[in-house]
Amino acid sequence: MSAVQAKIPMKDAYSEFKGEALYEKFKTAAEALSAEVHRAANLEEARQLVAKLIGELKIEKAVYASSPLVDEVDIKAIGSKLGIVMTDENLRQNAADAGLGISQLDYAIAEIGTLVGNATSIESRMVSILPPVHMVFVRTKNLLPTLLDAIAVYNKNLGELPKYLTFVSGPSRTADIERVLTIGVHGPGRLIIVFID
Amino acid sequence: MATAKLKQEINAALQKDNLKGALGRFGEAYPAAREKAYEGKDFEAIREKIRIAKSYAAENMEKLADQFAANAEKNGAIVFRAKTAQEAKEYILKVARENNVNHIIKSKSMASEEIHLNKFLNENGIQDVAESDLGEWIIQLCGQRPSHMVMPAIHMTRGEVAEVFSKEVNENLEPDIPKLVKVARENLRNKFLRAEMGISGANIAVAETGTIVMCTNEGNGRLTTTVPPIHVVLVGIEKLVAKFEDVGPILEALPRSATGQKLTSYVTMMTGPTAAIDMDGNIIEQKQMHIVLMDNGRTEMRNDPIFKQALQCIRCASCLNVCPVFQQVGGHVYGDVYTGGIGTILTAFLNSFEKAGELQNLCLRCERCKTFCPGKVDIPSLIVELRRRTVKKDGLPMGQKLILEKVLTNRKLFHSLIRTASLAQKPFVKGNMIRHLPLFFSGLTEGRSLPAVASTPLRDRVGHSVPRGKVKARVAYYAGCLGDFVYPEQGEAAYKVLNKMGMEIVFPLEQTCCGIPASQMGAPEVAVKLAKQNIEAFEKENVDYIVSLCPTCVEVLKHHYLDHFKDDPAWRARAEKIAAKVIDFASFVAKHGKDLKFKGLGINATYHDSCHMKRALGVWQEPRELLSKAGVNITEMKGCDECCGFGGSYSIKMPEISLAILDKKLANAEATGAGVLALDCPGCKMQISGGLDAKGKNMAVKHTAELLAEALKE
Ligand code: SF4
Ligand code: SF4
Numbered sequence: 001m002s003a004v005q006a007k008i009p010m011k012d013a014y015s016e017f018k019g020e021a022l023y024e025k026f027k028t029a030a031e032a033l034s035a036e037v038h039r040a041a042n043l044e045e046a047r048q049l050v051a052k053l054i055g056e057l058k059i060e061k062a063v064y065a066s067s068p069l070v071d072e073v074d075i076k077a078i079g080s081k082l083g084i085v086m087t088d089e090n091l092r093q094n095a096a097d098a099g100l101g102i103s104q105l106d107y108a109i110a111e112i113g114t115l116v117g118n119a120t121s122i123e124s125r126m127v128s129i130l131p132p133v134h135m136v137f138v139r140t141k142n143l144l145p146t147l148l149d150a151i152a153v154y155n156k157n158l159g160e161l162p163k164y165l166t167f168v169s170g171p172s173r174t175a176d177i178e179r180v181l182t183i184g185v186h187g188p189g190r191l192i193i194v195f196i197d
Numbered sequence: 198m199a200t201a202k203l204k205q206e207i208n209a210a211l212q213k214d215n216l217k218g219a220l221g222r223f224g225e226a227y228p229a230a231r232e233k234a235y236e237g238k239d240f241e242a243i244r245e246k247i248r249i250a251k252s253y254a255a256e257n258m259e260k261l262a263d264q265f266a267a268n269a270e271k272n273g274a275i276v277f278r279a280k281t282a283q284e285a286k287e288y289i290l291k292v293a294r295e296n297n298v299n300h301i302i303k304s305k306s307m308a309s310e311e312i313h314l315n316k317f318l319n320e321n322g323i324q325d326v327a328e329s330d331l332g333e334w335i336i337q338l339c340g341q342r343p344s345h346m347v348m349p350a351i352h353m354t355r356g357e358v359a360e361v362f363s364k365e366v367n368e369n370l371e372p373d374i375p376k377l378v379k380v381a382r383e384n385l386r387n388k389f390l391r392a393e394m395g396i397s398g399a400n401i402a403v404a405e406t407g408t409i410v411m412c413t414n415e416g417n418g419r420l421t422t423t424v425p426p427i428h429v430v431l432v433g434i435e436k437l438v439a440k441f442e443d444v445g446p447i448l449e450a451l452p453r454s455a456t457g458q459k460l461t462s463y464v465t466m467m468t469g470p471t472a473a474i475d476m477d478g479n480i481i482e483q484k485q486m487h488i489v490l491m492d493n494g495r496t497e498m499r500n501d502p503i504f505k506q507a508l509q510c511i512r513c514a515s516c517l518n519v520c521p522v523f524q525q526v527g528g529h530v531y532g533d534v535y536t537g538g539i540g541t542i543l544t545a546f547l548n549s550f551e552k553a554g555e556l557q558n559l560c561l562r563c564e565r566c567k568t569f570c571p572g573k574v575d576i577p578s579l580i581v582e583l584r585r586r587t588v589k590k591d592g593l594p595m596g597q598k599l600i601l602e603k604v605l606t607n608r609k610l611f612h613s614l615i616r617t618a619s620l621a622q623k624p625f626v627k628g629n630m631i632r633h634l635p636l637f638f639s640g641l642t643e644g645r646s647l648p649a650v651a652s653t654p655l656r657d658r659v660g661h662s663v664p665r666g667k668v669k670a671r672v673a674y675y676a677g678c679l680g681d682f683v684y685p686e687q688g689e690a691a692y693k694v695l696n697k698m699g700m701e702i703v704f705p706l707e708q709t710c711c712g713i714p715a716s717q718m719g720a721p722e723v724a725v726k727l728a729k730q731n732i733e734a735f736e737k738e739n740v741d742y743i744v745s746l747c748p749t750c751v752e753v754l755k756h757h758y759l760d761h762f763k764d765d766p767a768w769r770a771r772a773e774k775i776a777a778k779v780i781d782f783a784s785f786v787a788k789h790g791k792d793l794k795f796k797g798l799g800i801n802a803t804y805h806d807s808c809h810m811k812r813a814l815g816v817w818q819e820p821r822e823l824l825s826k827a828g829v830n831i832t833e834m835k836g837c838d839e840c841c842g843f844g845g846s847y848s849i850k851m852p853e854i855s856l857a858i859l860d861k862k863l864a865n866a867e868a869t870g871a872g873v874l875a876l877d878c879p880g881c882k883m884q885i886s887g888g889l890d891a892k893g894k895n896m897a898v899k900h901t902a903e904l905l906a907e908a909l910k911e
Binding site for chain 2: 029033090093096111112113114121122125129130147148151152154155158163164165166167169170171172173174175176178179180182184186187188
């Protein structure tokens with residue numbers, strides 16, 4: 001999690017009434033980009049949801065990058081329950097042949113269905129870029145209305161700008177051949193987003 | 198004039214159906230996709246913010262470059278300031294050699310294309326330099342140049358790509374796009390994993406934080422900046438902005454304008470080097486991050502009072518996507534890495550002024566790109582300036598020089614020559630069109646008939662005219678060359694309508710050419726002379742309004758004249774007085790002709806918006822409203838505001854492109870099934886009716902004034 005995150009003033013953050021609308025807006029926008037959007041009310045629900053989603057992928061190996069939310073969900077335990085390899089080690093090799101990568105991102109932009117976060121740790125990047133499926137955890141309370149709001153959040157604390165700040169909108173795509181949209185080029189072909197309230 | 202080689206390339210491009218198919222389809226789909234992406238956004242407000250941020254950055258380029266370098270170094274990056282392309286290339290080679298690099302992976306960078314970096318590295322012993330952007334990889338494999346800044350391989354079909362990939366992987370691949378993409382993913386994945394160095398470009402460089410911002414869709418940018426243990430960023434200093442918050446409006450506009458996306462799949466902002474994993478799997482706490490800040494002509498551009506505006510460009514390529522010329526000929530005709538209208542200007546400073554001097558001929562000055570540009574770059578004006586400087590340097594060809602300087606500025610001689618032409622053309626006229634000209638003139642009539650010069654020009658047909666009843670205002674009529682000598686019937690129709698409106702009309706006989714051909718051909722001093730002659734002619738008549746049927750003439754009289762005299766206050770004041778009175782016919786009738794009574798014409802027509810009417814004057818609703826009042830039922834054609842390909846002297850200089858654009862217009866007009874094409878520009882009429890005549894079509898082409906006059910109640 002970025003150091004900046006803790007310092008956003010309340011007015012930018014999720015609040016009960018506007019939160020629902022933001023979530024719905026995000027879901028519509030992200031799905032239009034071929035991302036898959038899920039939501040869990042609490043950690044327990046999140047564990048069940050994540051286990052079910054990973055089970056459906058029918059993979060043998062997943063990699064993850066440790067972060068507060070990933071650790072709270074206890075992804076390692078889910079991996080062993082499903083009987084698959086779940087590792088955060090030797091990622092140059094493991095991420096290259098894993099079927100899934102799991103990491104956390106810090107904010108979600110409702111207007112355009114984009115996730116934003118500090119990806120300074122090499123682990124968080126390896127797991128989000130190399131495998132064919134990327135699963136992202138994000139806290140529902142960190143939904144922001146617009147791209148400019150997200151930029152404003154970081155702009156408030158430029159001294160602590162993450163070294164590698166990433167914005168993700170849907171899976172990897174190209175239209176370089178005859179302008180025909182094709183999903184899944186160098187990055188993941190599926191992006192699964194799990195909001196945790 | 199275009200050289201033979203350029204002409205050859207144009208013809209080859211026009212012959213390629215693939216190319217026109219791909220570009221044309223994209224050109225048609227693009228505006229709607231872009232529109233949708235901007236839904237709920239205020240484009241004008243966003244682009245004003247970009248203009249402010251980028252013009253400030255251009256003004257303060259050195260200061261921001263210093264600030265960026267200091268901050269990036271504080272963040273742990275190594276910054277190299279390259280004055281020239283050569284310095285940039287040598288530095289990158291040095292870094293590679295010092296680190297025993299044998300394999301390099303690149304993500305898309307126009308700056309690296311600009312300096313031909315791959316070729317240089319190859320020649321200096323680094324064989325494996327792989328492009329990872331799909332489009333770039335395709336063209337790299339077949340040894341071509343990008344034809345488009347954002348979509349480098351847009352000129353190729355899936356079949357051609359399959360062929361290229363088949364050769365690379367030694368397998369017979371089908372032309373199936375998802376499969377081809379998969380082949381690219383697998384092949385390039387290995388290259389990513391074995392690369393010791395990644396090279397990327399940047400979309401924005403933020404001075405106050407030393408941050409590099411990159412937009413990609415495929416994910417190759419993130420791989421390039423993550424997997425290899427050394428990262429080199431090659432960035433032109435025009436990418437600098439002062440503040441982190443300046444990133445906001447650029448990110449709002451760039452993807453929307455480039456590909457109709459609200460944001461690219463990935464945006465990466467790097468503020469200093471991060472950790473990496475070396476080839477053996479060990480974590481390196483801080484990898485090497487080299488930022489090459491490259492000038493290569495940009496400072497020179499900034500120091501130019503006119504061309505510095507081009508530094509506001511954010512390289513979205515929307516000016517190519519909407520350019521009628523680009524849609525016909527594609528990017529390769531431009532002969533360099535930066536293509537299209539903006540490419541012509543960039544080429545002049547980043548590559549060669551000579552080359553650009555030739556390429557500026559490709560622009561029609563239709564102004565379409567200008568309305569789309571998120572950086573608020575006035576591309577057509579910059580191209581005219583390029584033309585002016587080319588002429589200043591090389592001089593005009595003798596024939597043109599003679600006509601412009603000796604004939605055009607001598608009204609009596611000019612007009613008597615036109616009258617002579619009216620006699621000389623006699624043997625070739627059929628109806629009121631010239632279908633064939635002998636020998637070397639025949640190029641002018643290929644695919645397009647020319648209108649015959651009228652035997653009696655407008656100036657001999659009309660004069661001072663007083664309305665029945667009370668005089669509402671005194672109007673001077675400005676005919677323009679075509680209106681005077683080729684289409685006098687349009688002027689007569691206008692007189693009828695104006696009279697009915699209660700206008701007293703005068704025709705100042707000393708009026709002459711507005712001067713646009715001279716400005717366009719790069720002879721501004723001739724244009725200034727003509728401006729003075731016209732201003733004097735109008736000053737003699739004490740009128741309330743100056744009305745013209747030609748939107749280009751109106752634009753010139755109303756706007757260009759003010760520019761001509763920006764350093765001459767006395768003439769500027771005189772030009773301002775005249776300009777305030779100038780108005781196009783349709784706007785004038787819409788404003789002052791509310792009482793006109795029409796009988797319903799009951800005809801079906803389609804309406805062509807001429808470039809200068811719609812984009813330079815912003816008039817397009819008025820003629821439609823007037824026509825429908827006159828009982829003309831309008832069926833809109835596809836691309837009603839796309840250029841017809843005339844562009845003044847363009848149709849003579851670049852007849853092949855002009856005709857290709859015209860064909861598209863004619864097909865769209867015909868598809869409406871209308872019997873009449875209505876328009877408000879004599880130049881467009883010449884082009885469109887010439888094309889219809891040559892094809893033997895009997896759709897009538899009429900100026901709004903003619904239709905209104907027909908519909909007047911006696
Ligand atoms: S000139 Fe304007 S429209 Fe063309 S690429 Fe640059 S920013 Fe985009
Ligand atoms: S003015 Fe028209 S022809 Fe010239 S570059 Fe712009 S769009 Fe193309």
